[in-house]
Amino acid sequence: MPFSDEIFSENPFLPSDQTLGSERNFMEKAKTETESGKPSEYRKVLETLREILLANVVMAAEIPSPTFHEEGVVEFLFNRFKEAGLNHVAIDEAGNATGMIPGTRGGKNILIAAHVDKIWEKKEDHTLSVSADSMQGRGVADNSLGVAVLATLPIILKKLGIELESNLILLGNTCSFGRGDLAGMRFFLDHFEKDIDSALCLEGTQLGRLSYSSMGMARGEIVVNVGEEPEGLMMDRSSAIGSLNKIINSILAIERPEKPKTSILLGSVESGSGYNVPPITGRLRFEIRSESAGVVDKVKNQIQEIVEECQAVDQCDATLSILAQRSPGDIGFDHPLVRKARETLSELGIKTKVAPSISELSALLDKGIPALTLGLTKGDNRHAENESILIEPVFDGLAQLVSLLKFMDSSAETTAEK
Amino acid sequence: MNSTTKIISDWLSTNTYHHSDFWDLEKLVEAKQESGQKISLCIPTLNEEKTIGKEIIIFKSELMDRYPLVDEIAVIDSGSKDKTLEVAASYGADTYLSADILPEQGFKPGKGENLWKAIYQLKGDIICYVDADITNIHARFVTGLVAPLIYRPEVQYVKAFYDRPLAFSEGVRPSGGGRVTEILVRPLFSLFFPELTALVQPLSGEYAVRREVLEEIPFPIGYGVETSHLIDVYQKRGLGAFAQTDLDSRVHRNQATTDLGKMAFGILQSFLNRLESNDMVKELPDMETIFRQFQAEGKKYEQVLKEIVEEERPPMNTIDEYLSSRSKS
Numbered sequence: 060m061p062f063s064d065e066i067f068s069e070n071p072f073l074p075s076d077q078t079l080g081s082e083r084n085f086m087e088k089a090k091t092e093t094e095s096g097k098p099s100e101y102r103k104v105l106e107t108l109r110e111i112l113l114a115n116v117v118m119a120a121e122i123p124s125p126t127f128h129e130e131g132v133v134e135f136l137f138n139r140f141k142e143a144g145l146n147h148v149a150i151d152e153a154g155n156a157t158g159m160i161p162g163t164r165g166g167k168n169i170l171i172a173a174h175v176d177k178i179w180e181k182k183e184d185h186t187l188s189v190s191a192d193s194m195q196g197r198g199v200a201d202n203s204l205g206v207a208v209l210a211t212l213p214i215i216l217k218k219l220g221i222e223l224e225s226n227l228i229l230l231g232n233t234c235s236f237g238r239g240d241l242a243g244m245r246f247f248l249d250h251f252e253k254d255i256d257s258a259l260c261l262e263g264t265q266l267g268r269l270s271y272s273s274m275g276m277a278r279g280e281i282v283v284n285v286g287e288e289p290e291g292l293m294m295d296r297s298s299a300i301g302s303l304n305k306i307i308n309s310i311l312a313i314e315r316p317e318k319p320k321t322s323i324l325l326g327s328v329e330s331g332s333g334y335n336v337p338p339i340t341g342r343l344r345f346e347i348r349s350e351s352a353g354v355v356d357k358v359k360n361q362i363q364e365i366v367e368e369c370q371a372v373d374q375c376d377a378t379l380s381i382l383a384q385r386s387p388g389d390i391g392f393d394h395p396l397v398r399k400a401r402e403t404l405s406e407l408g409i410k411t412k413v414a415p416s417i418s419e420l421s422a423l424l425d426k427g428i429p430a431l432t433l434g435l436t437k438g439d440n441r442h443a444e445n446e447s448i449l450i451e452p453v454f455d456g457l458a459q460l461v462s463l464l465k466f467m468d469s470s471a472e473t474t475a476e477k
Numbered sequence: 478m479n480s481t482t483k484i485i486s487d488w489l490s491t492n493t494y495h496h497s498d499f500w501d502l503e504k505l506v507e508a509k510q511e512s513g514q515k516i517s518l519c520i521p522t523l524n525e526e527k528t529i530g531k532e533i534i535i536f537k538s539e540l541m542d543r544y545p546l547v548d549e550i551a552v553i554d555s556g557s558k559d560k561t562l563e564v565a566a567s568y569g570a571d572t573y574l575s576a577d578i579l580p581e582q583g584f585k586p587g588k589g590e591n592l593w594k595a596i597y598q599l600k601g602d603i604i605c606y607v608d609a610d611i612t613n614i615h616a617r618f619v620t621g622l623v624a625p626l627i628y629r630p631e632v633q634y635v636k637a638f639y640d641r642p643l644a645f646s647e648g649v650r651p652s653g654g655g656r657v658t659e660i661l662v663r664p665l666f667s668l669f670f671p672e673l674t675a676l677v678q679p680l681s682g683e684y685a686v687r688r689e690v691l692e693e694i695p696f697p698i699g700y701g702v703e704t705s706h707l708i709d710v711y712q713k714r715g716l717g718a719f720a721q722t723d724l725d726s727r728v729h730r731n732q733a734t735t736d737l738g739k740m741a742f743g744i745l746q747s748f749l750n751r752l753e754s755n756d757m758v759k760e761l762p763d764m765e766t767i768f769r770q771f772q773a774e775g776k777k778y779e780q781v782l783k784e785i786v787e788e789e790r791p792p793m794n795t796i797d798e799y800l801s802s803r804s805k806s
Binding site for chain 1: 508526527530531533534535537538542543560561563564567568569719728777
């Protein structure tokens with residue numbers, strides 16, 4: 060029976076006479092086409108799995124999964140892992156979905172991860188629309204395509220006739236965005252009993268993106284409360300907006316070095332509700348990014364001083380909270396994994412764009428695990444309600460992924476420092 | 478309890494399903510293969526480029542590639558001006574223009590025409606019809622309808638209904654169809670075919686039927702196709718030929734009240750024709766075919782007139798081309 064435990068309990072990749080015609084239909088090994096291992100040849104075979112992959116994108120995208128409430132997508136991945144006959148299929152204490160394809164030899168462990176949370180609240184419309192060449196809807200690129208590729212990966216490997224020697228661990232991790240602070244990935248890495256030798260993080264876009272370094276980062280929130288205005292008086296006192304405005308101007312005046320590269324991003328300002336009522340509270344969300352952890356700390360301290368000054372001068376309550384932090388990390392442009400990724404993209408005719416990451420990659424690099432973040436296709440309008448991805452380039456993204464997996468499996472150079 | 482009430486009550490308990498009753502797709506595929514039956518999925522379309530791609534992707538992935546429940550997926554189109562056919566074909570559906578099927582029989586624009594021509598064009602022993610405008614499409618829209626036909630040879634015609642809310646207590650909750658069902662069809666069934674009131678949503682556009690049933694009934698090409706089917710199958714085979722499955726929820730374009738009026742007019746035409754052909758009324762007067770509505774601009778009221786004639790196609794088993802094609806296969 061397709062995906063049943065009886066067939067796959069020993070080795071999921073051995074053919075069985077008990078399989079139904081369905082499994083033979085789409086799981087025949089494409090031996091001659093892919094034996095040379097060229098990404099372009101993988102691509103041809105991968106295109107035959109298009110509807111299976113795109114159906115997984117639809118299903119992953121249309122299940123709401125805001126950070127801290129990712130159960131629906133986690134359950135979807137859990138079921139897909141179970142159907143595929145993976146070993147150790149589970150939902151762990153951090154809510155991550157996990158599964159493993161045992162290697163023919165075992166020993167090494169390769170991790171493939173995709174974060175399952177989206178930035179959208181449950182009440183938003185998650186309907187996906189599909190045209191001949193694209194898919195559009197909230198969260199399709201970030202990160203429903205990544206999740207769908209994870210769900211489809213067992214079928215992809217079977218279709219290509221690829222049997223890895225290493226154990227392949229598939230992880231749908233939670234709590235990637237905002238206050239989540241990578242809690243899902245951190246939990247997994249802190250509690251996985253074996254060593255992870257190398258890892259790939261999957262993101263829907265952009266194809267060609269190559270992240271092998273992570274920025275130092277601090278994500279914070281400043282809340283200002285100026286207290287109630289005395290009734291009956293039209294005093295020209297500072298409202299929360301005025302205090303926030305001073306804080307913003309002071310932050311913007313902080314000197315940012317060119318080297319190490321440093322930026323301060325002001326993400327959102329919330330205050331007030333109308334035209335003529337001075338607001339009592341206000342909130343500013345921001346992020347400090349730098350190639351240097353020391354510079355991140357320095358800027359953080361400067362912002363703390365700005366907040367304390369505002370408190371004193373404006374006679375208000377002003378607090379700074381740091382919600383998430385990352386340390387910088389880098390495996391180097393000449394690392395064998397990075398080199399292979401560049402070669403693969405070049406063979407596929409795709410221009411490489413190097414970009415540091417502040418997502419799951421940083422947690423992996425923190426642990427000394429060689430890792431990359433890959434983009435799977437081209438897309439537009441990231442984090443907008445009309446977020447979209449192109450379908451055709453997905454197969455280049457998959458070819459890239461498979462090439463790298465094979466390289467990670469065979470190469471001794473990519474393993475983590477033990 | 479009178480006899481009709483008991484018949485309906487018994488039928489509801491034995492012939493009403495929830496799609497989760499058929500969660501085991503492996504078992505369903507095995508049963509289908511053992512039975513030797515072929516299943517065709519027919520999606521009638523007119524300008525549905527926004528939703529057709531997703532429907533084809535889901536059905537092809539889940540019901541052909543992963544589990545071989547469906548043997549063909551066909552889009553039968555009434556002449557879309559948008560990219561419906563291009564999108565459907567790009568995802569692996571077989572696409573047909575209704576006008577190209579049985580060209581000797583001509584072409585009449587209407588959903589029922591596409592459903593009727595599907596009987597000729599498609600190969601399945603079971604044909605499952607699913608509308609093209611469903612945005613929350615899922616494999617259950619097919620599995621929930623074909624499963625009773627696979628598991629129970631005496632069931633001939635399975636209708637979808639959409640009922641279960643997200644949460645419910647053990648208490649009573651009202652259930653039923655849409656506006657035209659509750660205001661028109663259910664009262665008419667209650668008056669003339671009370672056993673058919675057992676169907677929660679008689680007008681739902683999703684149903685699966687055995688070929689031998691489809692080929693023996695006429696097909697109105699317009700609004701009356703679903704209502705007429707139910708009356709015709711009921712008259713020939715009784716309530717026991719039917720089953721219904723709850724598919725939870727269906728998200729689609731909602732129609733304006735003015736459009737529902739036209740639908741009701743068409744359904745009423747078909748219904749009255751059925752009463753006459755079944756000798757249930759003595760003689761109907763000649764009826765108007767113009768549906769009259771109003772629109773207002775300031776203080777001025779204007780009539781809005783629409784001619785609606787519920788034409789019908791004859792049973793497919795009276796069409797020579799069909800009989801000839803079946804005898805060759």
